Amino acid sequence: MKNVIRSVKGTRDFYPNEMSVRHWLLDAMRDVSLQFGYQEYDGPCVEKIDLYAAKSGEELVKEQSFVFPDRGGELIALRPELTPTLARMIANKQNELIYPLRWWSFGPFWRYERPQRGRSREFFQWNVDLIGTSNVESDAEAVAVAAMFFERVGLKSDKIKIVVNNRRLMDKSLDKIGVPESGRPAVFRLIDKIDKMSTEKWEAYALEIGLTNKQLEGLKTVLSNQSLWEESEELRSFFKAVAWLGVEEYVRFEPQVIRGLDYYTGTVFEGRDEARKFRAIFGGGHYDNLVADVGGNPLPGVGFAMGDVVIQLLLEENGCIPGDVMNPANVLVTVFDENTISESYRTSTLLREAGLKVVTYPQVEKLGKQFKFADKMGIRVVVMAGPEELAVGKVAIKNLLTREQESVGIEQAADFIRSLLAQEIAL
RNA sequence: GUGCCUGUAGCUCAAUGGCAGAGCGCCUCACUGUGGAUGAGGAGGUUGAGGGUUCGAAACCCUUCAGGCACCCCA
Numbered sequence: 425m426k427n428v429i430r431s432v433k434g435t436r437d438f439y440p441n442e443m444s445v446r447h448w449l450l451d452a453m454r455d456v457s458l459q460f461g462y463q464e465y466d467g468p469c470v471e472k473i474d475l476y477a478a479k480s481g482e483e484l485v486k487e488q489s490f491v492f493p494d495r496g497g498e499l500i501a502l503r504p505e506l507t508p509t510l511a512r513m514i515a516n517k518q519n520e521l522i523y524p525l526r527w528w529s530f531g532p533f534w535r536y537e538r539p540q541r542g543r544s545r546e547f548f549q550w551n552v553d554l555i556g557t558s559n560v561e562s563d564a565e566a567v568a569v570a571a572m573f574f575e576r577v578g579l580k581s582d583k584i585k586i587v588v589n590n591r592r593l594m595d596k597s598l599d600k601i602g603v604p605e606s607g608r609p610a611v612f613r614l615i616d617k618i619d620k621m622s623t624e625k626w627e628a629y630a631l632e633i634g635l636t637n638k639q640l641e642g643l644k645t646v647l648s649n650q651s652l653w654e655e656s657e658e659l660r661s662f663f664k665a666v667a668w669l670g671v672e673e674y675v676r677f678e679p680q681v682i683r684g685l686d687y688y689t690g691t692v693f694e695g696r697d698e699a700r701k702f703r704a705i706f707g708g709g710h711y712d713n714l715v716a717d718v719g720g721n722p723l724p725g726v727g728f729a730m731g732d733v734v735i736q737l738l739l740e741e742n743g744c745i746p747g748d749v750m751n752p753a754n755v756l757v758t759v760f761d762e763n764t765i766s767e768s769y770r771t772s773t774l775l776r777e778a779g780l781k782v783v784t785y786p787q788v789e790k791l792g793k794q795f796k797f798a799d800k801m802g803i804r805v806v807v808m809a810g811p812e813e814l815a816v817g818k819v820a821i822k823n824l825l826t827r828e829q830e831s832v833g834i835e836q837a838a839d840f841i842r843s844l845l846a847q848e849i850a851l
Numbered sequence: 852g853u854g855c856c857u858g859u860a861g862c863u864c865a866a867u868g869g870c871a872g873a874g875c876g877c878c879u880c881a882c883u884g885u886g887g888a889u890g891a892g893g894a895g896g897u898u899g900a901g902g903g904u905u906c907g908a909a910a911c912c913c914u915u916c917a918g919g920c921a922c923c924c925c926a
Contacts, residue, residue, distance in 0.1 A: 430899095
């Protein structure tokens with residue numbers, strides 16, 4: 425341990441157990457994406473820095489990206505997010521793509537930040553985008569994709585909520601209380617902080633960034649008005665569509681939601697655990713002009729991104745990750761002695777051909793040890809092909825859960841095992 | 852990038868400047884055709900790394916690395 429070269433700060437090793445959880449998560453994301461007819465895509469993991477300079481929020485690129493010169497001296501960034509790549513890919517083929525397009529992706533991203541719980545320097549992200557329509561029903565669909573994912577992985581709406589706001593509504597509301605456009609970014613940042621600071625500190629901060637007492641009072645009224653959404657045509661239609669999509673129990677209006685990224689223009693939303701124990705689980709929103717920023721014609725769209733780190737913490741905390749996702753096989757075939765080892769391998773082959781996942785114990789060893797191995801690997805069925813069984817053309821099949829054992833003809837073994845496995849699922 | 856906290860066996864943690872330990876886990880045996888229990892035995896440590904103070908350092912000091920908390924930002 426002392427002389428092993430350390431891994432890079434903020435990266436994670438995926439041993440088989442972690443890898444199987446990652447795949448389970450990816451499977452859920454893929455299934456839900458496909459349910460809504462989204463197509464998978466991906467871009468390169470490295471991009472020219474200029475791509476991000478175009479938008480993406482200043483800090484994300486300047487302070488939080490892995491940037492380095494390539495051998496020709498050009499500045500390259502490890503992608504900190506996917507949306508600019510998506511915009512570039514669309515701009516390149518803008519006239520041949522079929523709209524509205526629904527694309528999804530899952531891959532690695534990098535941000536040069538100080539690692540903490542729920543935040544690493546290398547992480548995976550699920551990206552879902554619907555591009556080429558600007559109506560709020562599309563925004564509702566994006567939210568529904570996320571909600572269906574939560575349902576699929578067993579996070580019910582008492583554990584998680586998708587909170588929604590609308591930037592145009594907030595702009596209008598800030599207009600009304602007399603906050604000039606030039607002061608908006610600072611006020612948005614202020615709104616974003618309201619949960620993190622004490623009331624006194626927050627108010628002091630508000631005055632510090634130049635709000636008058638009257639504006640502050642107005643802002644407090646706006647932020648505590650849970651029915652403010654009714655003033656927004658867009659949000660009224662949005663919530664109607666959310667109900668059509670059957671996910672209304674996951675979704676609620678929240679005037680304090682702003683989202684950091686500069687490119688959002690309309691609906692914005694994020695996923696939160698109800699206990700507020702973790703940072704945002706995913707975030708997204710509507711944008712009008714992303715493609716235009718990289719040289720294409722303006723195209724509206726809506727999208728969100730979900731990192732793998734926080735959602736995994738939440739899934740673990742709520743016991744949503746099935747224990748058997750880590751099990752490599754459902755059957756172990758033991759070996760009895762040197763004379764019958766060939767029959768063990770033949771039996772394994774037979775069972776594999778019947779569609780089972782089968783491990784053959786690789787050497788002659790005490791049966792107890794082979795059983796222990798099966799137990800520790802989460803294998804629930806052990807098949808023994810010893811001299812006694814082979815003499816009568818049978819194998820002994822033991823269910824490790826019930827401790828029941830039975831001798832079965834070799835031809836019937838696969839069906840018998842399948843019925844055992846089916847029972848376990850029923851339990 | 853800023854401030855603070857932590858780092859001891861595979862894991863969770865003790866040892867308050869004086870012999871580096873426990874529980875769990877792991878291995879072996881009781882058990883020559885059967886896993887979780889029980890009992891007996893065993894392995895496993897440069898106390899994250901490097902330096903300093905001291906007769907003596909896991910402990911105190913400095914540096915560094917990693918993780919965590921709060922910022923920052925965000926997945």
